Amino acid sequence: MDKHPKRMERTMRAAIVTTPGGPEAIDLVDLPDPVPGDGEVVVAIQAAGVNPVDAQTRSGVYHDLGWVTSTPVGLGWDAVGVVRALGPGVTDVSLGQRVATLVGGVDRADGPYAELMVLAAADCAPVPESLSSDLAATVPLNATTAHQALAMLGGARDRHLLVTGAAGAVGGYAVELAAEQGFTVTGLARASDEEAVRRAGATFTDALPVEATFDAVLDAAALGDAALSSVRDGGDYVGVVPPALPDSVRGIRTQAVMAAPDGKLLSRLLEAAASGVITPRVHATMPLSEVREAHRMLDAGGLRGRIVLDPRR
Numbered sequence: 510m511d512k513h514p515k516r517m518e519r520t521m522r523a524a525i526v527t528t529p530g531g532p533e534a535i536d537l538v539d540l541p542d543p544v545p546g547d548g549e550v551v552v553a554i555q556a557a558g559v560n561p562v563d564a565q566t567r568s569g570v571y572h573d574l575g576w577v578t579s580t581p582v583g584l585g586w587d588a589v590g591v592v593r594a595l596g597p598g599v600t601d602v603s604l605g606q607r608v609a610t611l612v613g614g615v616d617r618a619d620g621p622y623a624e625l626m627v628l629a630a631a632d633c634a635p636v637p638e639s640l641s642s643d644l645a646a647t648v649p650l651n652a653t654t655a656h657q658a659l660a661m662l663g664g665a666r667d668r669h670l671l672v673t674g675a676a677g678a679v680g681g682y683a684v685e686l687a688a689e690q691g692f693t694v695t696g697l698a699r700a701s702d703e704e705a706v707r708r709a710g711a712t713f714t715d716a717l718p719v720e721a722t723f724d725a726v727l728d729a730a731a732l733g734d735a736a737l738s739s740v741r742d743g744g745d746y747v748g749v750v751p752p753a754l755p756d757s758v759r760g761i762r763t764q765a766v767m768a769a770p771d772g773k774l775l776s777r778l779l780e781a782a783a784s785g786v787i788t789p790r791v792h793a794t795m796p797l798s799e800v801r802e803a804h805r806m807l808d809a810g811g812l813r814g815r816i817v818l819d820p821r822r
């Protein structure tokens with residue numbers, strides 16, 4: 510008899526894309542349980558946000574840009590889960606703690622659309638007890654993007670800010686954070702979003718103003734030159750799609766945000782969500798096994814609130 514029987518390798522389910530395409534390009538596969546390295550933790554995922562960037566990764570936008578260089582790719586940027594294993598040197602995260610993380614970048618084989626994921630401990634933020642995992646999963650990418658985009662504007666200074674896509678995930682958080690920071694905010698959204706935009710703290714509009722009156726625009730609807738035309742001479746434009754940054758005109762400073770993980774910032778944003786300063790919105794929570802259907806719904810557009818995947822279901 511073999512004195513050293515081969516240990517059964519434990520596996521977990523994860524969503525991957527080998528050949529980019531429509532929702533059917535996403536496969537659920539069994540992969541070996543991940544092992545944490547130095548400064549890393551393994552998290553049992555409870556909620557993973559489904560964001561436009563995931564659809565762009567799935568459909569090959571980043572393959573075409575040369576940003577994805579290896580296959581398969583994993584999916585997801587928003588991770589919420591419970592810490593199941595600690596790697597060497599991790600002291601500020603504990604076993605059993607519920608944490609959230611923004612997982613950056615697109616050229617990676619893993620992602621939060623999975624039962625387990627290895628995360629950098631430094632990027633993890635504790636989730637306040639009163640905040641559910643699915644609501645928390647809407648915060649890392651979208652609220653971090655909104656906050657980092659506003660930071661690029663260099664403070665409110667009594668300025669009038671236009672947020673396009675003000676009823677969207679990034680735009681909705683941007684309106685609330687900008688109003689909190691002291692900007693006077695106008696939100697551009699669909700007519701049916703008027704009440705939500707006003708409640709978030711902005712004056713509502715459903716059409717881009719004809720005159721260039723705004724000190725700054727945060728272009729969360731990615732309208733590009735059309736949004737730039739609403740900014741006064743010498744004002745500021747911050748976009749959300751770096752490859753589609755409009756050229757500067759009339760002395761307007763144009764920049765694009767690229768959300769970067771920041772555990773301390775995320776901790777503050779989760780507290781803001783728990784205390785009602787920002788408003789997380791979930792359209793639907795679905796099992797990981799329905800990931801293709803979740804992407805069909807995302808592709809169809811018009812959602813208010815994120816779809817969240819729960820691999821425990």
Ligand SMILES: NC(=O)c1ccc[n+]([C@@H]2O[C@H](COP(=O)([O-])OP(=O)(O)OC[C@H]3O[C@@H](n4cnc5c(N)ncnc54)[C@H](OP(=O)(O)O)[C@@H]3O)[C@@H](O)[C@H]2O)c1
Binds near residue numbers: 812
């Ligand atoms: N650079 C980064 O780090 C970063 C991070 C996160 C997101 N993003 C990008 O940011 C963009 C927004 O993401 P999101 O998650 O906030 O998307 P979202 O939730 O779909 O929000 C976009 C919103 O803009 C609205 N909209 C589009 N065109 C409009 C128009 N002409 N007038 C009024 N409203 C309009 C949409 O309305 P309808 O649904 O009715 O069309 C939707 O409410 C995406 O392009 C995403 O890829 C970039």
